[in-house]
Amino acid sequence: MTSLTQLITPACLLDLTRFRHNCRRMQAVAEAEQLTLRPHVKTLKSLQAAEYYAPASGPITVSTLAEAAAFASAGYTDILYAVGLSPNKFPHLAAIQRLAPDFTVIADSLVAVNALTDYASELALPLSVMLEVDVDNHRAGLLPDSKELIACASTLAESPDIHFRGIMTHAGASYDCDSKTAQQAMGRQECERISQAATQLLKAGIPCKLISAGSTPTALADIKHTGINELRAGVYATFDCVMAGLGVCEASDIALSVLTSVIGHQLDKNEVIVDAGWMALSRDQGTASHQQDCGYGLVCDEHGKLLDGWYVSGTNQEHGIIRHRENLTPPASIFAYGSLLRILPIHACATAAQYSRYHVIGEDGTLSDVWSRVNGW
Amino acid sequence: MTSLTQLITPACLLDLTRFRHNCRRMQAVAEAEQLTLRPHVKTLKSLQAAEYYAPASGPITVSTLAEAAAFASAGYTDILYAVGLSPNKFPHLAAIQRLAPDFTVIADSLVAVNALTDYASELALPLSVMLEVDVDNHRAGLLPDSKELIACASTLAESPDIHFRGIMTHAGASYDCDSKTAQQAMGRQECERISQAATQLLKAGIPCKLISAGSTPTALADIKHTGINELRAGVYATFDCVMAGLGVCEASDIALSVLTSVIGHQLDKNEVIVDAGWMALSRDQGTASHQQDCGYGLVCDEHGKLLDGWYVSGTNQEHGIIRHRENLTPPASIFAYGSLLRILPIHACATAAQYSRYHVIGEDGTLSDVWSRVNGW
Numbered sequence: 001m002t003s004l005t006q007l008i009t010p011a012c013l014l015d016l017t018r019f020r021h022n023c024r025r026m027q028a029v030a031e032a033e034q035l036t037l038r039p040h041v042k043t044l045k046s047l048q049a050a051e052y053y054a055p056a057s058g059p060i061t062v063s064t065l066a067e068a069a070a071f072a073s074a075g076y077t078d079i080l081y082a083v084g085l086s087p088n089k090f091p092h093l094a095a096i097q098r099l100a101p102d103f104t105v106i107a108d109s110l111v112a113v114n115a116l117t118d119y120a121s122e123l124a125l126p127l128s129v130m131l132e133v134d135v136d137n138h139r140a141g142l143l144p145d146s147k148e149l150i151a152c153a154s155t156l157a158e159s160p161d162i163h164f165r166g167i168m169t170h171a172g173a174s175y176d177c178d179s180k181t182a183q184q185a186m187g188r189q190e191c192e193r194i195s196q197a198a199t200q201l202l203k204a205g206i207p208c209k210l211i212s213a214g215s216t217p218t219a220l221a222d223i224k225h226t227g228i229n230e231l232r233a234g235v236y237a238t239f240d241c242v243m244a245g246l247g248v249c250e251a252s253d254i255a256l257s258v259l260t261s262v263i264g265h266q267l268d269k270n271e272v273i274v275d276a277g278w279m280a281l282s283r284d285q286g287t288a289s290h291q292q293d294c295g296y297g298l299v300c301d302e303h304g305k306l307l308d309g310w311y312v313s314g315t316n317q318e319h320g321i322i323r324h325r326e327n328l329t330p331p332a333s334i335f336a337y338g339s340l341l342r343i344l345p346i347h348a349c350a351t352a353a354q355y356s357r358y359h360v361i362g363e364d365g366t367l368s369d370v371w372s373r374v375n376g377w
Numbered sequence: 378m379t380s381l382t383q384l385i386t387p388a389c390l391l392d393l394t395r396f397r398h399n400c401r402r403m404q405a406v407a408e409a410e411q412l413t414l415r416p417h418v419k420t421l422k423s424l425q426a427a428e429y430y431a432p433a434s435g436p437i438t439v440s441t442l443a444e445a446a447a448f449a450s451a452g453y454t455d456i457l458y459a460v461g462l463s464p465n466k467f468p469h470l471a472a473i474q475r476l477a478p479d480f481t482v483i484a485d486s487l488v489a490v491n492a493l494t495d496y497a498s499e500l501a502l503p504l505s506v507m508l509e510v511d512v513d514n515h516r517a518g519l520l521p522d523s524k525e526l527i528a529c530a531s532t533l534a535e536s537p538d539i540h541f542r543g544i545m546t547h548a549g550a551s552y553d554c555d556s557k558t559a560q561q562a563m564g565r566q567e568c569e570r571i572s573q574a575a576t577q578l579l580k581a582g583i584p585c586k587l588i589s590a591g592s593t594p595t596a597l598a599d600i601k602h603t604g605i606n607e608l609r610a611g612v613y614a615t616f617d618c619v620m621a622g623l624g625v626c627e628a629s630d631i632a633l634s635v636l637t638s639v640i641g642h643q644l645d646k647n648e649v650i651v652d653a654g655w656m657a658l659s660r661d662q663g664t665a666s667h668q669q670d671c672g673y674g675l676v677c678d679e680h681g682k683l684l685d686g687w688y689v690s691g692t693n694q695e696h697g698i699i700r701h702r703e704n705l706t707p708p709a710s711i712f713a714y715g716s717l718l719r720i721l722p723i724h725a726c727a728t729a730a731q732y733s734r735y736h737v738i739g740e741d742g743t744l745s746d747v748w749s750r751v752n753g754w
Binding site: 005006007008009010011042063064065083084085086087088089092108109111112115134139140172261262263264265266273275278279280282283284285316317318319321336337338340347349350353354355356375376377 | 382383384385386387388419440441442460461462463464465466469485486488489492516517549638639640641642643650652655656657659660661662693694695696698713714715717724726727730731732733752753754
């Protein structure tokens with residue numbers, strides 16, 4: 001069996017125990033509230049990982065057509081592609097739809113709805129569409145009380161080539177909510193505004209079968225998710241330093257890490273140099289605005305035990321620089337040349353994206369499997 | 378022939394005309410100064426691209442063993458792996474060395490030198506090693522006047538299993554030099570300090586065959602590179618917004634771009650939403666400290682013409698937000714739903730890393746080729 005010391009560093013590790021614990025936590029929320037859970041598979045993009053938190057042929061969310069195609073090929077039939085579609089992607093819908101009849105795309109403008117409706121007439125099956133609603137002035141979506149929302153829904157509902165499934169939203173602003181109170185408030189806002197949109201549509205004679213909302217912080221906020229029937233979230237499966245910084249999880253819940261080797265030192269600067277640079281960790285610095293800036297990642301020993309105060313303070317392409325918050329001298333017992341360390345990611349979606357596979361650490365602490373990842377678009 | 382409108386966006390484009398122009402510019406510097414040019418292939422990591430700026434079997438620099446193996450298989454024999462080596466990579470050296478006899482690794486400490494020297498006795502061929510010198514207090518390397526430098530060189534020179542090739546440095550601090558004067562000064566410092574190291578070694582009876590230095594800003598600084606015999610640089614082949622911000626190139630020299638589609642708008646905020654998020658552009662924000670912050674990239678029309686003042690102000694995983702510096706309303710003629718745009722990368726090495734291939738735009742402006750990329754470690 002391969003051991004950690006035989007891997008070429010940097011390598012991406014997935015701790016199965018933590019991962020399963022995280023998956024169960026979100027499943028428990030959905031079950032308690034009798035909501036359909038539609039996990040977003042965009043963090044790990046792995047068919048083998050999805051068996052644990054989004055088994056076929058349950059509903060899933062994807063972020064690329066490449067994921068949609070891969071999961072459709074693996075037997076998933078209800079796939080929501082949660083990014084607005086550009087016309088150059090239309091020719092790729094038919095092949096996915098043939099494998100996954102409930103493959104669903106989204107739109108958030110009349111111009112996009114009209115383009116989809118026109119194109120759908122060329123498809124053999126009705127095209128499933130949901131409308132994106134803006135609940136937090138964050139990025140995309142139609143306003144809940146807008147006339148354009150009703151116009152879009154009417155156009156979709158009336159088209160013989162479209163299957164209008166309902167409305168969806170994602171309160172991305174929850175990533176800036178740094179207290180439980182703020183996360184609860186954002187969770188309530190997300191549910192209230194999307195149900196307001198559903199009410200508007202119902203008044204216009206257009207029922208929404210699916211009312212779908214979610215982000216990891218709002219899904220795990222201690223609130224009742226009233227007015228929705230489907231919960232979506234993704235990064236909860238692994239968590240990361242951003243989520244830990246927001247208090248959504250503990251650092252000890254983070255299931256993804258980057259295995260790295262010590263390749264040098266600058267002892268006069270109390271710096272340890274490792275072979276995980278931004279290519280291995282990503283350039284994400286999502287905790288820079290947090291109370292505790294974790295730089296490019298928190299440092300653990302090779303077994304995954306957090307080394308208090310040690311973090312990756314800087315990166316180049318293939319070099320990472322580890323320092324202590326209080327400028328301590330790196331103990332030679334931990335940071336000797338050749339020592340293995342694990343770095344907890346700032347943003348798991350970005351770190352995982354730097355790899356084509358995960359080395360899975362089983363419940364007995366040894367490498368148990370290699371899971372692949374669907375990259376590209 | 379495929380046209381741009383047939384590509385799934387986001388996609389990575391390489392403008393052959395600009396790329397060749399950039400390659401010739403660096404070649405001219407090396408030729409004028411009679412320096413060996415050892416291009417760093419870490420930006421594009423592409424065998425097909427390397428034919429233009431680092432043809433086999435000329436000397437190259439790589440940043441991963443995966444690159445080393447791929448280029449060795451393609452006939453490159455003189456490959457410098459310019460990242461300190463951890464012991465878990467030792468078992469992979471022999472296979473590369475068999476294909477590339479001048480495959481060379483680096484070290485910057487006596488502990489690493491001793492580990493390499495011990496391991497080299499197990500190899501069939503002498504292991505080529507260079508020592509890394511610190512010329513700018515930036516990251517790694519031995520100080521030019523240090524006793525450890527001499528001790529390392531002595532150990533290597535005396536080992537029957539090692540071929541000591543010389544010394545190398547990289548003035549990474551040049552990326553913070555935002556004027557021509559500062560870049561020239563850093564270029565002179567890089568050359569002076571590494572030749573100081575060479576002089577120290579010569580005094581100790583250890584001649585350096587190779588004295589290798591470089592970074593794109595210092596290599597292109599208008600100075601005479603005195604005291605070195607080899608020039609290394611990488612990002613010059615494509616350039617990027619960081620290099621343009623430092624005045625090393627013009628934005629119109631940038632050969633790499635990301636093709637993206639308009640997928641929506643938030644017209645009340647003067648925002649255009651495109652399908653290139655940080656997954657497509659990378660999280661690099663290397664111009665944040667520049668006089669002009671380019672956010673996540675500068676915006677061009679689909680033909681590559683810069684749209685003055687438009688930039689990617691924010692990103693999520695698969696969404697990019699385009700705004701104008703002066704909050705202008707996005708003209709519908711340019712930013713209509715479905716329109717194609719090109720985004721110039723902040724840091725080409727990071728953006729290119731998000732892809733497995735490049736769509737090459739030939740000198741007639743049409744797609745002429747697809748070049749592959751060596752990812753992973």
